[in-house]
Amino acid sequence: MRLDPHREGAHPVHRSHLATVGLAALVAAALAPTARAAQAPTQLTTPWTDQVSPSNALPDYPRPQLTRDRWRNLNGTWQFAEATPGQAPPIGTKLGERVLVPYPVESLLSGIRRHVDHMWYRRTFTVPPSWRGDRLLLHFQAVDYQAAVYVNGTRVATHTGGYDAFSADITGALRGTGPQELIVGVTDTTDIDSQAVGKQRKPGDGIFYTPSSGIWQTVWMEPVAPAHVQRLETTPDLASGTLRLTARATGGSSVEAIAYAGRREVGRVSGAPGKQLHVPVPRARLWTPDDPYLYTLRVRLREGARVVDEIGSYFGMRSIAKGPGTDGKVRMLLNGKPVMHVGTLDQGFWPDGLHTAPTDAALRFDLDAHKRLGFNMVRKHIKVEPDRWYYWADRLGLLVWQDMPATFAGHDPPAAVKTQYETEMRAMVDQLRNHPSIVMWVPFNEGWGEYEPRRIADTVKSWDPSRLVNANSGVNCCDSLPDGGEGDIYDDHTYVGPGAPAPSTQRAVVDGEYGGLGLRVDGHMYDPERGFAYEMTPDSATLTRRFTELQDRMLTVKQRCAVSGSVYTQISDVENELNGLYTYDRRVLKMDAATVRAANRKLITSTGGEIPPLLPGSPNAVSVYPFNEGTGSTTEDTAGDHDATLINDPTWTTGHSGSALQFNGTNQYADTGAAILDTTGNYTVAAWVKLDRLGSFATAVSQDGGTNSAFFLQYSGADNRFAFSFAGLRALAPTAPEPNRWYHLTGVRDAANGTLTLYVDGQKTATASACLGDPSTGHTVIGRAQYGGNEVDFWPGTLDEIRLYDRALSPTEVEILYKSAR
Structure with missing residues (x-):
């Protein structure tokens, strides 16, 4: 997720809130009697805030795909203290603050409500006699991010990785x-260089949030x-009818696995531990979102004959792949059939x-909301959730695109950063690979990184040949390296969009982000x-109408551009x-x-729609506007009948010719009074241009x-390049222009x-893919643009x-056009 690429703007600054409300405030005060937060992230609470207490902090079994009957939850009130780098563990020492585990220390529910780079957690526990x-x-x-665990003064584990x-x-x-x-030492500097932090920042700001x-x-x-x-490692194999x-x-010495449909056994297999077995699942009932x-x-x-361990699990029978349709365009396939992913x-x-x-009910809420609102997919954005979140996705029926939390170490990070990033990513894949929802x-x-x-x-x-790999979501924008055809997916990000990337015969094409329509809800x-x-x-009515318009546009993109996945931003507000x-507190559906x-x-x-032929x-x-008048408040269209009116008195001057x-770059432009071009088809726009200044x-x-x-036939201030653009998409010249120099620009749209x-x-400098153009009935204008409903970019x-031109000129024609007026 990003700020729109067409506009440059400052990120809003994080503002802390000091007040709390209701039972949550009493819990926080009870947990942290000796220290008060210098910074608290929010006043908002959710419908579940007051259900949390030290006696019921996330009591649910945390690992649904590998269950045993005996276990004990250690969530609840722990002792807490800030630490210094290299400090010895406080063995046998009571710590001065109290924290509610497992809520992050910056959170309201933790009772700490401030960021701490280095910290100690301490508690005691007893072992039930029956476990002897x-x-x-x-x-x-x-635990985010580096942890060292001590039991009775003995270090029993260290771990790096927050997810x-x-x-x-x-x-x-x-x-x-x-x-x-039990003592746990944690270091988390929320390093936005080497560490996989996802959207965490100190402090939260704009599209990044509280750590x-x-x-x-x-x-x-x-x-x-x-x-x-x-x-366990499980992979459904529909071709062989086995798991x-x-x-x-x-x-x-041996493993026995039995699969059940309800209480009915459907297949069993025995074999050696560590070896791949095939559990029969004949006439499988396939897992789908519906x-x-x-x-x-x-x-x-x-x-030998003695059972020494018995565990419970579950699985779904489904396949995910990419494949060409009858038109040769590649789409995502679920169980061998094209299914549009809408999330x-x-x-x-x-x-x-x-x-x-x-609470677990809160964890489920967002997924339930997706189902109620008709979505069949969710993109888990640069965060890894608890296992129970994926359990609910499995049960409710949602396709999941799983992001790896990003680092921000640049395109050539040190070898150690690469090693750690790939170690954490492999751990994510191994931990989540059995969930049928993840595709x-x-x-x-x-x-990013x-x-x-x-x-x-x-x-x-x-690591996982059974799923699709989307090498870089938003490969068309931002900090992305040039697209080299990697992975199974071409993923477009366009705000407000949706984008219309060209179909592919090699990869499935998706709109991995678009939308971002907002509504302010007082009190939330x-x-x-x-x-x-x-x-x-x-x-709300306008927001609903605009959402429907975007989804209708997305339907056209699906039908004409073979886009097979769409990700609307987003399910709930997040901080600013x-x-x-939904609002951030999940109390209001907008x-x-x-x-x-x-x-x-x-x-x-x-399904597919009829595509009208191009004229x-x-x-x-x-x-054609040669601007040869040299005076007056209008300028003649010498090829058509759309003379342009000069708005706010642009001045006549010596041109490239005549x-x-x-x-003035502030408010002046020329209005042709008509929509001259059919922007859903082919067209060409050419102009001689000279800039007095660069930057905007x-x-x-x-x-x-x-x-x-x-x-937009434009100069992009974000890139310091000339460009031919749609909102959120640019074909960019390779070098920066010089001020006070004439250039001939030609933008060609080949629909x-x-x-x-x-x-x-006269020379081709860049090409960008965009399957569809936006329909337009507004006026063709000279000297400005429109964005967000406003007149901009003068x-x-x-x-x-x-x-x-109402057609796409060829490269030869463009060169001739340039030379004819040179």
């Missing part, structure tokens, strides 16, 4: 039968036999718990003074972003639910749309091939010899 003789495993579902689980066998560190001391440091997922323990199952299963274990059927799995580990960007932040949902891995987003994209895409594919905003969206609407379907559902279901179920166009220019118009966006020729110009091509001084300099 077993090995005792201590599990941490996630994956780790465990330790602590049997050898236990003492007798009384209380056992979530320390223990932020469940801590628990369980007894196991010396020989026990460590993890491929590998049980990784510490010892044991029928998310799950089979039950029981796995027993034996030593939202889901960032997983909460005003009370930050990275940690306050795609996304190693990079918008080029992107490096060696082909190697990374191939590496992730080698994180910081009312700093809230923003990519397009703000005045009321006000572009959610749109009409029935209308949203109908638009989404139409997008999912509708051949006129042999000569349909409108006279020309000088614009400036548009020579455009045509107004409903909100944004349908096209048949789905391209925008920019020519500078030209600071001189324009001459504007030519408009």
Whole structure:
């Protein structure tokens, strides 16, 4: 997710709030009696905030795909203290503050409510007498970022990585039968260079948010036999009618696996631990978003004839692939059939718990909301959720695109950064690989921390060949490296969009981000003074209408451009972003639910539409403005009948040939009074241009749309380059222009091939892919653009010899046009 690429703007500044409300305030005060927060992230609470207490902090079983009957939750009140680098663990020392685990220390629910770079957690626990003789495993579902774990003064584990689980066998560190001391030291500097931080920042700002440091997922323990199952690896194989299963274990002589449909056994297999087995699943009921059927799995580990470990799990039978349709264009296939993925960007932040949902019901809420609103997919955006989130996605029936949390170490990070990033990404894949809901891995987003994209895409594919790999979501924008055809997916980000990338015969094409429509809801905003969206609407009715318009546009993109996935930004507001379907506190749905559902279901179920043929166009220019008058308040269209009116008195000056118009870059332009070009078809726009200054966006020729110009022949201030653009998409010249020098710019829209091509001084300099153009009935204008419904990008300099064609000129024709006027 990003600020719109067409506009440059300052990120809103994070503003802290000091007040809390209701029971949450009492809990926070009770937990932290000796220290008060200097910075608190939010006043907002959710419907679940007051349900949280030290006695019921996320009590649910944390690992649904590998269950055992005996376990103990260690969430609740722990002692807490800030630490210094290199400090010895406070063994046997009572700490002065109290924290509610597993809520991040910056969160309201933790009771700490401030960022701490280095910290100690401490508590005691007892081992049930019935567990004597077993090995005792201590599990941490996630700790951000570096953790060292001590039991009775013995270091039993260290771990680096903020999003994956780790465990330790602590049997050898236990003492007798009384209380056992547990200390966890954590360092989390939220480093935006080498660390995988995703959207975390100190402080939160704009499209980045308050950090979530320390223990932020469940801590628990369980007894196991010396020989026990460590993890399962499952992959449905529809072609053979089996579940491929590998049980990784510490010892044991054999594994038995039994699959059930309800209580009915459907298949069983036995074999050696660590070897791939094939569990028969004949006539499988396939998992889909409309029928998310799950089979039950029981796995027993034996030593000889004796069962030493027995675990429960589940699985879904489904396949995900890419493949060409009858038109040769590649789409995503679920169970061998094209299925349009329609979802939202889901960032997983909460005003009370930050990275940690306050309760399991809250964790489920966003997924339930997707289903109620007619979505069939969710993109988990540069965050990894607790295992229970994926369990609910499996059960409810949502396709999941799983991002890897980003670093911001640049395109050539040190070898150590690469190694750690890939270690954490491999851990994510291994931990989540059994969930049928996950259909795609996304190693990079918008080029943030992107490096060696082909190697990374191939590496992730080698880890898990059963899923699609989206090498870089938003490869068309931002910090992305040039697209080299990596991975299974071409992923476009266009705000407000949606984008219309050209179809491919090699990769499936998706709109990985678009939308961002906003609405302010009084009493439900994180910081009312700093809230923003990519397009703000005045009321719920307008927001609902605009959402429907975007989804209808997305349907056209699906039908004509073979786009097979769409990700609307976003399911809920996040801090100062006000572009959610829900408010940040999840208390208000901003749109009409029935209308949203109908638009989404139409997008999912509708098939191809009739594509109208492209008209051949006129042999000569349909409108020409040579600006030869040298005086007056209008200028003649010498090829057509759309004379242009001069607005706010641009001045006449010496042009490239004869006279020309000088614009002040503030409010002057020329209005042709008509929509000269059919912007859904082919067209060409040419102009002689000279800039008095560089730095800000400036548009020579455009045509107004409903909100944004349908096209821009422009200077891009964000890139310091000439460009031929759609909103959010640019064909950019390779070098910066010089001020006070004449250039001939030509922008060619080839609708048949789905391209925008920019020519500078008769030579092709750049091409960008865009399957569809935006329809436009607004006026063609000279010297400005339209964005967000506003007149913007006024030209600071001189324009001459504007030519408009209703066809795509060839490279030879463009060169001739340039030379003829040179």
